[in-house]
Amino acid sequence: MVRLSDLHEAEATHMRAxxxxxxxxxxAPWITPKALVNAKIAIVSTAGLHRRSDTPFNPGAVDYRLLPGDVDFADVVVSHISTNFDRSAFQQDPNIWFPLDRLREMAADGEIGGVSNWHYSFMGAQPNHQALAAAGEEVGRLLANDEVDVALMVPV
Amino acid sequence: MGALANFIERAGVATASISLIREQSEAVRPPRALWVPFALGRPLGSAADPQFQKQVLRAALGMLSTATEPTIEDYPVEAPAEAQPSEWACPVSFAVAQDTSITARLVAEVTRLAPWSSETRAARGRTLFGVTGAGPEQIQEVARAFGGIAESGNLTDLPAESVDWAFAMPLLVRHLADDLRTFYHEAIAAQPGPAAPNHDALNDWIFSGTALGDASLAIAAHLTKDNSSYALLVRGLLIPEGYYKGGSAFESATGATPQGDS
Structure with missing residues (x-):
């Protein structure tokens, strides 16, 4: 579990600071979203995921990468810089970071309206949140243009 | 993550966030955040457990119909336990030949682990290995590159192996270590015990005498000796806090934070 008391003392102190x-x-003005059963959902991850052919993320990166809805996870790597988590669970099951299969199942069962054809990946551990404003707003516009109703934000 | 949610909402797209570090969500105040009591690196809680993952998603997405102002909810269910360090031992042991070079030891380790890694890759139909630019079968090249840097302390020149490296030095060392860890994790996944090792168990194994751990520590010492702020940043990205005794990952004075949630 991530309770700061469970982390190494230096790390917990850093996180608190x-x-x-x-x-x-x-x-933004409060959004009242449409009912989930009608909502198209996209994933926005901050796990530093990208396709092998993409330029990898560098520390402090404020840009993003696109992942298609039919992405083959054999074609995905991780250039997140942090060592405070390991990749073993993602290696076993990509859905634990990027729950595309779960969303597809929920769409097939009628729990949600649909799954976007495009999803987005950022580098996490960004100390300067304002530096993400331009890219975040741009991704918001791209999602809106694709008629996405909900972005599911998944950290790592 | 929380700030990003607010930026995205400016375009009129609603967000539902999973939060791993509650204190940071409290500070940033995303519109809707579900704090989950899971380990870093496990935001949906449990690998290969579709029902557990779906319950987490239902809780997060459910906030879209209940929250009417910025809200953090606490998810009440703990993830299934993974094996603690005291509960897990690597099923593969390595003969320690102290009179051989660290590169030779590292190459011997990956050679020993290769059949199990191959088994896992075949079962999964994929590998995460290759962020360095190495091809899926270039584990020997990655091992020689990492071992060579550990021995030479050369933090400037790209390794001579025949790989189109995706990073410049010294940042490449951090990702070489990741590709090697990926390979080691694949290998032990072919020999599953009652529960998968947790983050600490994996680190304890790597840093308790494997050539990979020893090479990482040697490179960390080189980065410490270099003493530039960037070298110290990379050192913080190379070894989890607590496993290198020559300095903390959190002493770096550079702008980019070495560790953190996402």
């Missing part, structure tokens, strides 16, 4: 320094960004 980071949280204390973080400031809310200006929120």
């Amino acid at each position: 980071r949280a204390k320094a973080m400031q809310p960004v200006d929120a």
Whole structure:
């Protein structure tokens, strides 16, 4: 479990300091989304995922990569920089970071309206949240253009 | 992650976030966040457990119909336990030949592990190996490159192996280590015990006498000696906190944080 008391003391101290320094960004007007059964959903991950042919992420990256809805995970690698998590669970089952199969199943069962044809990946561990504003807003526009109703935000 | 949710919502797309570190979500205030009591690297809780994962998704997405202002909910279910360090031992042992070079030891290790890695890759139909630019079968090249850097301390020149490396030095060393860990994780996955090893168990194994751990520590010492802020940053990215005794990952003075949630 991630309770800060369970992490190495130096790491927990660092995390606390980071949280204390973080400031809310200006929120958008509150959105009342359409019912889930009608909502198209996309995944936005901050696990540093990308296809092998993509340029990898570097530390502090503020750009993003696209992952198609029919992505083959044999074609996906991870250039996230952190060592405070391991990749073993993702190696075993990509859905634990990027739950595409689960969303497809929920769409097939009528729990959600659909799954986007495109999903997005960022590098996490970004200390300067404002630096993500341009890319975040751009991804928002891309999602809206694809008539995506909900972005499922998954950290790592 | 929380800030990104707010940026995306500016385009009119609603977000539902999973949160791994509650303190950071409290600070950033994403519109809807489900804090989950899972380990870093396990945001959906449990691998190969579709029902568990779906329950987490239902809880997160369910906030879209219940929250009317920025809200953090706590997910009440713990993930199935993974094996703690005291509960897991690697089924493969390595003969330690102290009189051979670290590269020779590393190459011997990957050669020993190769059949199990191949077995896992065949069963899964994929590998995560290759972020360095190495091809799926170039584990020997990656091992020689990493061992060579550990021996030479050369943090400037790209390794001479026939690989189109995807990173410059010294950042490449961090990803070489990752490709090697990926390969080792694949190998032990072919010999599953009652429960998969957790993050600490994996690290304890790597850093308790494998050539991979020893090579990582040797490279960390070279990065420490270099003493530039970037070298110290890379050192923080190479070895999990607590396994290198020559300095903390959190002493780096560079702008990019070496560790953190996402």
